[in-house]
Structure formats: C-alpha cells, structure tokens
Amino acid sequence: MDLAGRHVLVAGAGVTGKSVVPVLRELGARVTVTDGNAERLAELDGLGAELVPGLAEPPAGTDLVVTSPGWRPASPLLAAAAGAGVEVIGDVELAWRVGRLRERPPVWLVVTGTNGKTTTVGMLESILRAAGLDAVACGNVGYAVLDAVRAGHEVLAVELSSFQLHWSSTLAPAASVVLNLAEDHIDWHGSMAEYAAAKGRAHHRSAVVVHNADDAWSAAIAGEHAPAEARRVGFQLDVPRAGELGVVEELLVDRAFVADPASSAEELATLADVRPSGPHNVANALAAAALARAYGVDAGAIAKGLRDYQPAPHRAAEVAEVGGVRYVNDSKATNPHAAAGSLRAHPSVVWIAGGLLKGASVDELVSSVAGRLRGVVLLGADSPVIAAALARHAPDVPVNSLVPGDDEPMTTAVSAASAMARPGDVVLLAPAAASLDMFRNYGERGDAFAAAVRVLRDGAGESSHGGG
Numbered sequence: 001m002d003l004a005g006r007h008v009l010v011a012g013a014g015v016t017g018k019s020v021v022p023v024l025r026e027l028g029a030r031v032t033v034t035d036g037n038a039e040r041l042a043e044l045d046g047l048g049a050e051l052v053p054g055l056a057e058p059p060a061g062t063d064l065v066v067t068s069p070g071w072r073p074a075s076p077l078l079a080a081a082a083g084a085g086v087e088v089i090g091d092v093e094l095a096w097r098v099g100r101l102r103e104r105p106p107v108w109l110v111v112t113g114t115n116g117k118t119t120t121v122g123m124l125e126s127i128l129r130a131a132g133l134d135a136v137a138c139g140n141v142g143y144a145v146l147d148a149v150r151a152g153h154e155v156l157a158v159e160l161s162s163f164q165l166h167w168s169s170t171l172a173p174a175a176s177v178v179l180n181l182a183e184d185h186i187d188w189h190g191s192m193a194e195y196a197a198a199k200g201r202a203h204h205r206s207a208v209v210v211h212n213a214d215d216a217w218s219a220a221i222a223g224e225h226a227p228a229e230a231r232r233v234g235f236q237l238d239v240p241r242a243g244e245l246g247v248v249e250e251l252l253v254d255r256a257f258v259a260d261p262a263s264s265a266e267e268l269a270t271l272a273d274v275r276p277s278g279p280h281n282v283a284n285a286l287a288a289a290a291l292a293r294a295y296g297v298d299a300g301a302i303a304k305g306l307r308d309y310q311p312a313p314h315r316a317a318e319v320a321e322v323g324g325v326r327y328v329n330d331s332k333a334t335n336p337h338a339a340a341g342s343l344r345a346h347p348s349v350v351w352i353a354g355g356l357l358k359g360a361s362v363d364e365l366v367s368s369v370a371g372r373l374r375g376v377v378l379l380g381a382d383s384p385v386i387a388a389a390l391a392r393h394a395p396d397v398p399v400n401s402l403v404p405g406d407d408e409p410m411t412t413a414v415s416a417a418s419a420m421a422r423p424g425d426v427v428l429l430a431p432a433a434a435s436l437d438m439f440r441n442y443g444e445r446g447d448a449f450a451a452a453v454r455v456l457r458d459g460a461g462e463s464s465h466g467g468g
Contacts, residue, residue, distance in 0.1 A: 001097045004028030007061050010049070011077055012068025013041045016091045019144040020066050021047045023098060032059060034077070062086055066094055069163035090167030092139065092160060095146040097170070106148075107155045108171070109291045112202045113179030113218070115338040116284045117159045118312055119276075120179060123288035124157040127305030131297045140164065155295065162198040172205035175294035177287045181217030182337030200225030208233060208294040210287060213244060233257075233294070235286035237279055240265070245286045245293075247271070252286060252302075257293040269303040276316035278345030314446035316342060319453045322460050324423030327414070327453040330430040331446030336365040339432035343369040346426040350417045352449070354380035355433030362389045362432060370394035375420030377413045378402065381437040409438060410448035411455065418456055427453075 008024050010017050013035035024031045025048045034055035035041040041051050057080035058065060065081045065088045073079070081088050099105045109128075111120045121137045128135035135155040138148035148156055158173075165171075178199050196217060203209045203225040211222035213234040226232060233243060233256045240246025242261040245254050245268070252268045255261050271277075274285045289302045311317060314331040321327070328346075333339040334355075343349055343365075349372050366389040375398040378386055383401050390399055400416045402409055417427040429449045431442075439445040 001027070001101060003064070005030065006063040007032070007059070008064045008066060009034065009055075009058050009062045009081075010066050011035075011071055013037065013044050013051075014068055015144065016066075016068040017044055019146045020091050020094060021049050023094070023146060023150065024066070025049070027098075029064075032062075056080065058084065058086055064089070066091060067167060069161060069167060073166070088167065089169065090164055091144065091146050092158075092164045093168040093171060095144075095149045096168070096172075098146065099149045102149075102152075104154075106153055107295060108158055108173040109155065109295060110158045110160055110171075110173040110176040110202050110206070111179065111287070111291070112160045112162070112165060112199050113177070113212075114182045114335065115333075115341065116179045116280060116287075117161075118332075119281060119315060120177070120284040120288050121157040121159040122312060123285055123306060123309050124291055126309040127288055127292045127297060127302055128155050128157060128295075130305035130308060131292070131301035133297075157291075160202060162195055165201040166198045168201055170205070171201070173202065173207070175208035175210060175291045176202040176206040177210035177291060178202060178212075178218045178221045179284065179287055180212055180215040180337065181221065182335065196221055197225075203227070203230070206230055208291075210235065210290045210294070212236070212283060212287070214238075214283065231294075233290050235283065235290055237282060237286075245290050247282065247286075252282070252289065254289070254293060254299070256290070266299050268299045269306050273303055273306040275306075275309065276311050276345075278316065278341065280341030280345070281316070314443055316345065317446075317450075319450045320457045322418070322453070322457045325418065325421040325425050325427055327427045327449075327456075328429070329446045329449050329453075330428060331435070331442045331449060333430040333432060334434050334442055336360050336362050336432045339430040340365050340368060342428060342430040343372060346428060347372060348374050348422075348425045350375045350377065350421045350425055350427045352377045352379070352413050352417055352427065352429045353386055353431050353433070354378045354383040355431045355435050355445075356380065356437050357382040357385055357433045360432075362386050363393065365432060366390055367393040370397065373397045374422065374425050375400070375417070377416045377420070379409050379413050379438070380431070380433060382433055386432070408452075410445070411452040414449065414452035414456055 008029040010033040031049035033049045056076045125137035136153045137157045138145045139159040140161045200221045209226040209230045212218035213236040235245040240255045253265045255265045316330045319327045330342040377400045379402045435442045435445040
C-alpha cells in the first residue's frame with residue numbers, strides 16, 4: 001500500500017470516486033479519474049485528480065486501477081487493465097488495505113447474501129452498540145466502508161454486494177456470513193456459479209465462517225470457500241445442533257459459543273425481540289447474533305440490541321390498519337426470494353407485485369405461497385410473467401392486472417387490493433421485482449404505496465397503527 005508517487009486510475013466518478021480520490025491523494029498517489037458521464041466527472045473537480053472522460057484503456061504508467069463496483073469485468077477499460085497486468089481492485093479492497101495501515105486496524109464482520117443483508121447489518125450494529133462497542137454499519141448500506149475506516153471506528157458491520165466482493169482479493173474478516181443465495185445479478189456475473197463464487201469471497205480469509213443451515217447454497221458456499229483453519233458455525237430455524245445457533249420454542253439459543261457445545265446452550269433472546277417479525281428475520285437475527293458472538297459479545301447485549309434495532313424504511317413496515325386489514329410495505333423485496341420470505345410471514349395475503357424481474361423465474365415463489373393468497377394485484381412491465389405463473393400454480397386465486405400507463409398506478413393497486421381483502425388479511429407490497437420501470441427506486445415505490453394507504457385510511461376514517 002505504498003502509493004506515494006504511484007499512478008492510480010479510478011474508474012467511475014460516482015459515490016465510489018468521491019470516497020476514493022481523497023484517500024488516494026492522502027497516500028501520495030497521482031490520481032486520474034475516468035467516467036463516461038462528463039457532468040458526474042466534473043463533480044470531482046478540485047480534489048486534485050486529473051479528470052479524463054471515457055477512457056477505454058489505462059494511461060501508460062498506470063500502477064493500480066480502483067473501480068466502482070458496478071463496472072463489469074468485461075468492460076473495455078477493466079479488460080484492458082487486466083490484459084496489461086495492472087491490478088484492479090474495488091473501494092472495499094482499498095478500505096481493507098488502508099485499515100491495515102492503522103496501529104489498531106478495525107475489526108470487520110461481513111454480511112452478504114441475496115436477501116436480508118441490510119436488516120442483518122442493522123441488527124448487528126445495534127447489538128454491537130448495546131455491548132458498548134464503537135461500531136457502525138457500512139458498505140452497501142449507504143455509508144462507504146472507506147469512510148468508516150477513515151473515521152476510526154473499532155468494529156465495522158459491513159454489508160457487501162457480490163459486485164464489491166468480486167473486486168476484493170485480500171479481505172480477511174474476523175467473521176463472515178452468506179445469508180442465502182437465490183437467482184439474482186446473473187446478467188452481471190454470467191452464471192449462478194459465478195454469482196456464488198463472488199459471494200464466497202467473503203469467506204476466503206475469514207476466521208469464523210457462519211452459514212445458514214436451512215439454505216443449501218449458504219451451506220455449500222461455506223463448505224467450498226471457508227479456509228481449512230476457519231471455525232465453522234451454522235444457524236437454523238429449529239433446535240440447534242452442537243456448534244449452531246437456533247430456535248427452541250420461543251427462544252433464540254446458542255450452542256456454538258458456549259463452554260461445552262455438546263451438552264449446554266445459552267439463551268440469547270426471544271422471538272418477540274425480533275422485528276420485523278417473520279421467519280426470514282429470525283434467520284437474520286441469528287446470523288447477526290452469530291457474528292457478534294464470534295467477536296465475544298454477551299447474551300444480554302444480543303437481546304438488548306435486537307430490541308433496540310429500528311428497521312429501515314420499506315422493509316416489512318406496517319403503514320396502517322383499515323377496516324381490520326393491515327397494509328404492509330416491503331418494497332425492498334425486489335426479487336422472488338425476498339418476496340417469498342415476506343409472504344410467508346402472513347397466513348392470508350392480498351399481494352401487490354410486479355416490476356422488472358430481470359429474467360428471474362417466479363414459478364417456485366408462486367407455487368410455495370399459493371395457499372396464502374386471497375388475491376393478487378399486478379402492475380409493471382413483467383406483470384404478465386407473474387400472471388402466467390399464477391395461472392399455472394394458483395388458478396383459483398383472483399388476479400387484477402392493472403392497465404399499463406395508469407397515471408396513479410399505486411393508488412389504483414391499493415384500491416384494487418382493498419376490494420379483495422377481508423378483515424384479518426394483510427395487503428402486502430412485496431413486488432418480487434425491481435422498480436425502475438415505473439419508479440426511480442424501491443423507496444419511491446414504497447412511498448407511493450404508503451401514501452395511497454393513508455388516503456384510503458383517511459377516507460375510511462380509520463387511525464394509523466404504524467409508521468410508513
């Protein structure tokens with residue numbers, strides 16, 4: 001990491017570029033930044049870097065390339081760098097190397113997987129803080145891990161995407177978990193095997209490798225990618241075996257980080273401590289607890305941290321109850337695997353779904369939740385794909401497919417769902433798809449749902465029972 005006088009090319013002038021350039025300059029590097037968007041590139045003016053739009057290959061004498069995680073390995077610039085023997089890393093790898101330069105490097109507890117990452121790192125951050133530690137959630141949650149390292153935090157609860165992990169080569173967490181794996185980002189990685197391999201990089205140098213014993217991919221990735229010397233710890237939604245965390249009646253219990261795992265267990269928390277509720281969030285809580293226990297956190301802090309945790313917006317957030325029907329916003333369920341977890345948390349659901357499926361199949365999702373569906377309201381570009389799956393696997397469930405081009409699609413969707421629902425049901429926005437065909441992001445989609453529900457509530461003269 002001696003970059004004094006070295007020439008570093010930064011690929012991408014977005015959030016990553018803004019975070020990376022000042023650090024590289026502090027390390028004495030000569031920095032060039034390239035981006036195809038001239039306006040975004042201009043925002044880095046004044047940081048001491050040379051700004052060059054649209055480079056297709058590294059300038060002569062480039063010693064290192066630091067790329068934004070979204071850039072694909074096959075992009076001309078990165079392919080040219082690799083062909084020339086120039087090392088390409090991401091901002092996460094840079095953060096790891098910068099942290100190693102500190103007298104007391106920060107401890108990394110890494111969370112990845114297809115779904116549940118942000119909830120898990122939020123729970124983990126809350127648990128660590130309940131233990132009195134200087135901890136912060138960072139990475140793919142919006143607070144750049146490089147900024148967290150520079151701020152000097154003691155422990156980092158790091159959410160990492162498969163893109164970020166692809167560009168990480170020497171990362172060595174104190175503990176890591178791959179929560180689950182389902183079809184996603186295949187267009188970027190090229191295959192499910194490559195997607196899994198990218199997730200497995202979280203384990204390559206990890207001291208404690210945590211896996212979800214209820215998820216075949218998580219268990220397989222741990223088996224394939226854990227170092228021989230790593231400690232292996234599982235978790236499951238049933239009575240745990242020795243060396244695992246799990247659930248006994250209404251309790252979360254630990255049979256891994258105890259004096260005698262073969263014959264003893266320690267109570268960590270209750271199911272009532274876990275919010276939002278639902279099996280998938282109990283699994284997230286167990287994963288967070290396992291990572292915290294790997295760092296030596298006691299049971300009392302686990303329970304307090306889970307109780308203190310405030311769920312992020314658009315993640316199974318109850319907006320209101322109207323006429324005995326609860327309206328729940330899980331707009332963050334942007335793929336079928338996430339939507340399945342959300343749907344399974346409720347026995348009787350009117351499901352609002354649709355958007356951009358990105359090539360993902362919904363047949364398994366629909367067949368697994370068909371018995372819970374009171375009705376379905378579909379909107380968005382790929383609603384015909386979901387409608388076809390419903391016709392195959394849930395032919396008796398009423399389906400209302402909205403007409404494309406509706407000026408107020410979410411208002412119409414909520415009204416249609418309300419007409420289908422009965423007291424005791426949940427109207428659930430869990431789209432199983434991305435939002436960009438109709439909204440700027442999943443947050444705007446969730447806000448539109450919450451606003452439509454409040455209009456419905458106010459018109460019915462009901463009172464709210466939750467936050468949006």
